[in-house]
Amino acid sequence: MSINWFPGHMAVAVEKIKKAMKDHDLVIEVLDARCPMASANPLIATLRTHRQRPCLKVLNKMDLADPNATSAWLTFFSAQKNVQAIALSAKKPGDAMKIVVAAKKLAPHRNDNFKPLRMLIMGVPNVGKSTLINALLKQRKAKVGDEPAVTKALARYDLSSTASLTDTPGLMWPRIEHASDGLMLAASHIIGTKAYIESEVAVFLAEILLARYPQALAARYGVPGDDKTIDGVSVIETVAAKRGYRLKGGGLDFDKAAITLMTDYRGGALGRVSLETPSTFKVRPVILNSGDAVESSPDAQ
Numbered sequence: 001m002s003i004n005w006f007p008g009h010m011a012v013a014v015e016k017i018k019k020a021m022k023d024h025d026l027v028i029e030v031l032d033a034r035c036p037m038a039s040a041n042p043l044i045a046t047l048r049t050h051r052q053r054p055c056l057k058v059l060n061k062m063d064l065a066d067p068n069a070t071s072a073w074l075t076f077f078s079a080q081k082n083v084q085a086i087a088l089s090a091k092k093p094g095d096a097m098k099i100v101v102a103a104k105k106l107a108p109h110r111n112d113n114f115k116p117l118r119m120l121i122m123g124v125p126n127v128g129k130s131t132l133i134n135a136l137l138k139q140r141k142a143k144v145g146d147e148p149a150v151t152k153a154l155a156r157y158d159l160s161s162t163a164s165l166t167d168t169p170g171l172m173w174p175r176i177e178h179a180s181d182g183l184m185l186a187a188s189h190i191i192g193t194k195a196y197i198e199s200e201v202a203v204f205l206a207e208i209l210l211a212r213y214p215q216a217l218a219a220r221y222g223v224p225g226d227d228k229t230i231d232g233v234s235v236i237e238t239v240a241a242k243r244g245y246r247l248k249g250g251g252l253d254f255d256k257a258a259i260t261l262m263t264d265y266r267g268g269a270l271g272r273v274s275l276e277t278p279s280t281f282k283v284r285p286v287i288l289n290s291g292d293a294v295e296s297s298p299d300a301q
Contacts, residue, residue: 003182003196013169014043016154020120020166021047025107026054028099028165030123030132032188033065033087034274036073037281038181039124039190043173052082053120054106058099059087060128069274076278082106090128096135100163117163125170126190133157133167180204184275189266199236202258205265206232208275216270236261 021027027048032039036059048055057077062070070087077085086102088095103119123129136159155167172191176182183204186196209217210230217223221239223230230238239245240257247253264270 003176003179003186003191013154013171014047017047017120017122017168017171020154020168021051021053024053024118024120024166026056026103026117026119028056028058028103028119028121030058030060030121030127030129032124032127032190033059033062033070033073035181035184035188035276036077037276037278038178038184039127039188041122041124041171041173043171044122054082054084056099056103056106057083057085058132059085060090060132062087063089063092064268064272066272066274069277072278090131090135093135096132099132099136100159103163116161119163119165120168121165122168122171124172124185124190125192127170129167129170133165136165180276187262187265187275189262198262199255199258202236202261203232205275206235206261209265209270209273210235213270213273216273220264220270 027044029040029044036057040057045055059065059070059073065087074085074087077083084102084106086098088098090096104117107117109115121129121133137157153169157165157167159165176185182191182196183201185191186201187205206217210223210232214223214225217235218225221235221242223235223238236254236257237252239261240252240254243257243260245253245256245260265273
């Protein structure tokens with residue numbers, strides 16, 4: 001299943017961000033801690049490296065992600081040139097201040113009243129940029145919503161006399177090269193719902209959960225962890241049966257169960273789950289023009 005989502009306002013935003021990049025000292029890229037590489041927009045890497053801007057990668061929603069996977073991602077990203085990575089939860093009081101502290105270390109020449117630190121915050125939709133900004137401002141100024149692509153224009157905020165922050169629209173890229181990336185983004189509610197079929201995304205999610213977190217499926221839905229015949233489709237069917245989701249004719253309501261699984265994952269009802277690790281992202285299916293797929297080992301962003 002190939003998933004791509006690039007609304008018109010995003011193309012306009014790219015041009016505005018290109019112009020804004022030259023007036024900022026560093027880029028803060030907000031990622032989803034559950035799928036940090038899938039949610040790392042290659043356009044952001046291209047724009048910031050063209051201007052030679054350092055990057056602070058913020059793994060948000062760490063309270064929903066597997067802590068072992070998050071630790072591995074922090075090591076992975078921080079080993080890259082001009083990159084530092086931190087993990088936090090935008091909803092946890094005080095966590096947002098980690099951003100300013102880390103950003104100042106990346107741009108030590110901009111740390112006084114004469115040369116205020118100018119930060120450009122970027123990321124794919126629905127990763128918590130606006131929530132982080134409101135936490136930094138200690139008031140609700142950035143619009144927050146539970147649907148992707150709420151922010152559609154650049155907005156500048158003064159954090160103090162020594163630091164300012166410019167918000168940007170949630171930005172996807174025109175073509176998602178790796179099929180698994182699109183599925184992870186859809187499962188994590190980063191892509192608009194019209195761009196994918198929920199049942200197909202849920203089956204993909206169920207396969208990952210079976211492989212890595214079978215105990216979570218057993219605890220939540222009673223999926224037998226020792227049954228090797230269970231696959232993603234079987235997981236969804238088990239959810240439907242356990243919850244009593246039935247169609248008028250008596251059959252299982254597969255679609256309703258699929259939505260339940262994704263909702264539980266997104267809200268943390270399945271526990272702390274990560275969809276990828278530094279070791280698993282290196283070999284991912286690449287979408288070809290024919291619609292087929294091959295395995296690829298992409299370079300780190």
